[in-house]
Structures are given as C-alpha cells and as structure tokens.
Amino acid sequence: MQFRLDEQERAARDDLRTHIDDFSAADMAAMHREMAELESDRQAPTVFHPWLVERGVIGLGWPPPFGRPGTQTRRFVAHEEMDSAGLPTYGLEQAEAVGWMLATFGSEDLASEHLPHILDMSWSYAGGYSEPEAGSDMLALRTKATRTPDGDFVVNGQKMWTSGAHLADWIFTLVRTEPDSTRHRGLSLLMIDAHAPGVAIQPVRVMGGWRVNACFFDDVHVPARALIGQPGHAWAMMSQALDMERSMSFGGREARLLLARYLDRIGRRGIQLDEGAYRDLGEFIMELQAERLLGQQVVARGERGEPASGEASMSKLHGPAIAQRVAQWLVDALGPDAYTLNSGDPLAEDAEQFLRASTVLSIIGGTSEIQRNIIAQRWLGLPRG
Ligand SMILES: Cc1cc2nc3c(=O)[nH]c(=O)nc-3n(C[C@H](O)[C@H](O)[C@H](O)COP(=O)(O)OP(=O)(O)OC[C@H]3O[C@@H](n4cnc5c(N)ncnc54)[C@H](O)[C@@H]3O)c2cc1C
The missing domain is CATH 1.20.140.10 (Butyryl-CoA Dehydrogenase, subunit A, domain 3)
Structure with a gap:
C-alpha cells in the first residue's frame, strides 16, 4: 500500500507548516503556562485554540453539509504536523470526535446548537464512558437515565477517569436508558451540560502529571433534545467513536x-x-x-x-x-x-x-x-x- 498526498492535501500541509513556524517560542511558553494553570497538559483554550480556529483545521472531513471541505487524510496530516512541532492536538481531537458524531448521528436541532461552537472552539467537551466498575468492560455501566412524562431525562450515576471534564462545557455521556437492559442493549448517548444542577466534578490525578476527573450525576435534568441518535441504540455509534479514538x-x-x-x-x-x-x-x-x-x-x-x-x-x-x-x-x-x-x-x-x-x-x-x-x-x- 502506498500513501501519497494529493495536490490540495500537500498545499494545505505546506501552508500549515509556515503558520507553525510562526508560532514563536514566546507563544509556546505562554501555551505551556496556560496548560499548567488549568491542570491540562494538552489543552490551551486561550493561547492555542484561537490559533487553531484561525488556521481552519477543525471540521475537516465531517459529513456534508457540516464542517469544512477537506479529506480525513488532510485532517490526519494537519494533526501530525502540529503534534510533531509540539503543538498539542488533544483538545482538537476531542472536539472533532464530538463534531463528527453530531454531524453523523445528531438531530438537526442538536447539530445546529453545537457545531458552530465546536468549529470556533468556544465550547469544550469531555467523553464520559468509563465508570468505577466499568472500564475495560464498558458494557457493565450503571449510570441510568429515566424518562420524565414529557420525554426529558433524569440522570443518576458516576463516571470515572473523565479527561478534561473540569474544563468542559458538555459531557458526552453514555447511559442506560432501559432499566432492565443488559450489556449493549438499552444504552443511549446524552449531551449533558457540565454546569447543570446535580453535576459534581472532582479531580483525580494520575501518573505523568495529568488531571482526570470523577463526575457525579445526582438527579440531573437533561432535556429530550440532548439525546444523540436513537434511544437505546448507542452501542453502534460508540463502536465507531471508539475506533476513531483509538x-x-x-x-x-x-x-x-x-x-x-x-x-x-x-x-x-x-x-x-x-x-x-x-x-x-x-x-x-x-x-x-x-x-x-x-x-x-x-x-x-x-x-x-x-x-x-x-x-x-x-x-x-x-x-x-x-x-x-x-x-x-x-x-x-x-x-x-x-x-x-x-x-x-x-x-x-x-x-x-x-x-x-x-x-x-x-x-x-x-x-x-x-x-x-x-x-x-x-x-x-x-x-x-
Ligand atoms: C489518564 C486516563 C485518562 C482517561 N480518560 C478517559 C475519558 O476521558 N473518558 C472515559 O470514559 N474513560 C477514560 N479513561 C478510562 C480508561 O478508558 C480505562 O481506565 C480503561 O478502559 C481501563 O479500565 P479500568 O481502569 O476500569 O481497568 P480494568 O478494566 O479494571 O482493568 C484492570 C486490568 O485488567 C485487565 N483486563 C480487564 N479486562 C480484561 C480482559 N477481558 N482481558 C484481558 N485483560 C483484561 C486490563 O487490561 C487492566 O490491566 C481514562 C483513563 C486514564 C488512565
């Protein structure tokens, strides 16, 4: 198998390289200071994210009509160029993954609420899948969402190891919506407001100086429109999201x-x-x-x-x-x-x-x-x- 960039991909890469060269040592130092202050060694919302938005590297390869024109390969090459220059793409990867999910599976309402904020990186996201007793075996998860008579959800449970939750506006959360369901049946994905009443986020510090989080949901009210895809059928979406993450x-x-x-x-x-x-x-x-x-x-x-x-x-x-x-x-x-x-x-x-x-x-x-x-x-x- 051979990998060759087409003309547009090569031109985009060369253009990005010149911008990366302009990211000065002072910018780099400011970025590292911000990451340290935020206990986030891979996200710098004020120093680096505006730079990313200006370069137009977010939203490449999302299903039309969303995002920006450009191939997945162009996205891969852009991320590789930045990482190789010491510019962390984690915040971008996280935003891209949520954007792609919403563009592919989200309702029109939810997509138009979130995608503009993803493209200008004004909102940030965390992925809440793992739980204290459901890590490798994610299907053992117990966080549950019960439906109210008007179709909204009330969420109770705990997520664990949630990267970036302390900086997030939204937690992209895998929950059990059918109480008697087991394993991959009866799971749904909800976009939960990280600042909603009943959400509590506590630090967990891991090796390498990273902060992750334990997230607690105590009777958190989530509107019906925050559901991504069909209720009870999240596992097919999750499998694709996990492949993307890996x-x-x-x-x-x-x-x-x-x-x-x-x-x-x-x-x-x-x-x-x-x-x-x-x-x-x-x-x-x-x-x-x-x-x-x-x-x-x-x-x-x-x-x-x-x-x-x-x-x-x-x-x-x-x-x-x-x-x-x-x-x-x-x-x-x-x-x-x-x-x-x-x-x-x-x-x-x-x-x-x-x-x-x-x-x-x-x-x-x-x-x-x-x-x-x-x-x-x-x-x-x-x-x-
Ligand atoms: C720094 C960090 C950031 C993270 N960020 C996130 C995040 O943002 N969102 C999120 O949802 N999760 C996140 N995670 C959670 C991560 O996905 C889980 O830690 C991981 O899946 C392992 O689960 P566990 O910790 O419960 O370990 P366990 O599942 O309890 O595993 C313990 C050990 O048993 C082994 N083991 C378990 N099952 C099997 C099996 N079937 N076959 C062979 N060996 C097995 C494992 O390999 C491991 O060595 C993060 C974790 C870390 C450390």
Whole structure:
C-alpha cells in the first residue's frame, strides 16, 4: 500500500507548516503556562485554540453539509504536523470526535446548537464512558437515565477517569436508558451540560502529571433534545467513536519529536555512541514509521468506508508501546539529568516527564490487553477466550 498526498492535501500541509513556524517560542511558553494553570497538559483554550480556529483545521472531513471541505487524510496530516512541532492536538481531537458524531448521528436541532461552537472552539467537551466498575468492560455501566412524562431525562450515576471534564462545557455521556437492559442493549448517548444542577466534578490525578476527573450525576435534568441518535441504540455509534479514538496518535508523535531533538543534539555536540545504541536508534525510527503508517491506514480505510477496527487497535497497541521504549531509552541515555527534577536540561526534563506520561497511554482509550483481544477476534478471527 502506498500513501501519497494529493495536490490540495500537500498545499494545505505546506501552508500549515509556515503558520507553525510562526508560532514563536514566546507563544509556546505562554501555551505551556496556560496548560499548567488549568491542570491540562494538552489543552490551551486561550493561547492555542484561537490559533487553531484561525488556521481552519477543525471540521475537516465531517459529513456534508457540516464542517469544512477537506479529506480525513488532510485532517490526519494537519494533526501530525502540529503534534510533531509540539503543538498539542488533544483538545482538537476531542472536539472533532464530538463534531463528527453530531454531524453523523445528531438531530438537526442538536447539530445546529453545537457545531458552530465546536468549529470556533468556544465550547469544550469531555467523553464520559468509563465508570468505577466499568472500564475495560464498558458494557457493565450503571449510570441510568429515566424518562420524565414529557420525554426529558433524569440522570443518576458516576463516571470515572473523565479527561478534561473540569474544563468542559458538555459531557458526552453514555447511559442506560432501559432499566432492565443488559450489556449493549438499552444504552443511549446524552449531551449533558457540565454546569447543570446535580453535576459534581472532582479531580483525580494520575501518573505523568495529568488531571482526570470523577463526575457525579445526582438527579440531573437533561432535556429530550440532548439525546444523540436513537434511544437505546448507542452501542453502534460508540463502536465507531471508539475506533476513531483509538486511531489517534498515542505517544508516537511525541516520541518522534523527542528522538529528533536527541539526534540533533548528538549531531551538534559530536557525541559518539556505541554500535548497540545506533542499532536501537535505527529500530526506533523504523518502528515509529510503522506506527505512523498504521494511523494513516486507519484513516485511508475510513475514507473508503471500510471497517478498520483491527488496524485502529493495532495502532492503539503499538503507539504507547514504542513511546514507552523510546522514553526509557532516552532517560537512560541522558543519564542523571533525566532522573533529576529541574535539572536545567530541557531535553532531559521532557524525556523524564514523557516516561511518566507515556505509561498511562496504554490504559487510556482501552488497555493494551483489550486491544490484543480486539485484534485477535476482529482481525485474526480467533474465537473469544
Ligand atoms: C489518564 C486516563 C485518562 C482517561 N480518560 C478517559 C475519558 O476521558 N473518558 C472515559 O470514559 N474513560 C477514560 N479513561 C478510562 C480508561 O478508558 C480505562 O481506565 C480503561 O478502559 C481501563 O479500565 P479500568 O481502569 O476500569 O481497568 P480494568 O478494566 O479494571 O482493568 C484492570 C486490568 O485488567 C485487565 N483486563 C480487564 N479486562 C480484561 C480482559 N477481558 N482481558 C484481558 N485483560 C483484561 C486490563 O487490561 C487492566 O490491566 C481514562 C483513563 C486514564 C488512565
């Protein structure tokens, strides 16, 4: 299989590159300050999001008439360019995923309420799927929504590990709407106002300096129009949303950037490595390229309307695995500075931070064990264990 950009995709990439070059060191510092203040190491709503909106990179590839004209490949390349330059695309990915869901499955009312705010990034979103007793086994979820006589919903339950909920205007929430239903039957998706009475959000801090959240719903009133798709039939939508999430880059791009900085350093400083180290570096470069191509393959399949669950899981499995190996290798190669906080060596500090952060990447979006199960069943056609 060959991946080539068409003329428009190449021109859009080159144009974005010139804008990325204009994102100055001062802008970068301001962005990192904002992320630290917000306890969000991957979203910078005032410094970075307006820049994103101005560049028009959000909404590419949504089903017409929504969003902006442009292919999924163009979106993939834009995200890759930004991530590779150290500009975090997480907030954008989250917004894109919700936008795509609403454009594809949402009612006209809900889509026209939200999509303009997604396109100008004035509203932000969190995905509330996992619960304390329903992580890998998401179908065990217990958060329930009961219908009022006028068709609205009242939601009770708890979500866990919700990334970005403390910054979100809306929580895109998977609930059980049919009380006696089990597993994938009777599930619905609701767009819940994060500031509605009865919603409480508490911090949960995880390795790598991230804040996620526990979200509590206590008799939260949700209007009928907040339902996405058909009541009780959310699982088919969720499967597509999860495939989309799993095809995001989980650490590969950051690992490539760190490795490039390290290679630049050894070149400039004339550092000689032993043969084994050069071999390791060569292998990392090949594996990171494979990770990149897997991501691109998921996008290409999606564009052709072909299923890509197996490839999405391979990408989700491979990204964190290679990221963790690169991070550990760099920390070892950089020595004591990378084991010391505030060493004054930015590359060593970033490698150390990434070593901690990359650890959780094999849990987010479904653990590595679950990805292996999906690959075994959906790609290799093996029976369930
Ligand atoms: C930093 C972070 C951010 C997150 N953000 C979000 C978010 O925004 N929204 C959201 O909804 N969720 C989010 N999650 C939750 C994440 O999806 C779950 O943590 C993940 O799916 C694992 O679920 P669990 O933590 O309940 O672990 P468990 O499901 O309890 O798993 C525990 C262990 O058992 C293994 N295991 C479980 N079942 C099987 C099986 N069938 N076969 C083999 N091994 C198995 C797992 O691999 C794991 O090692 C986030 C998690 C983290 C750490």
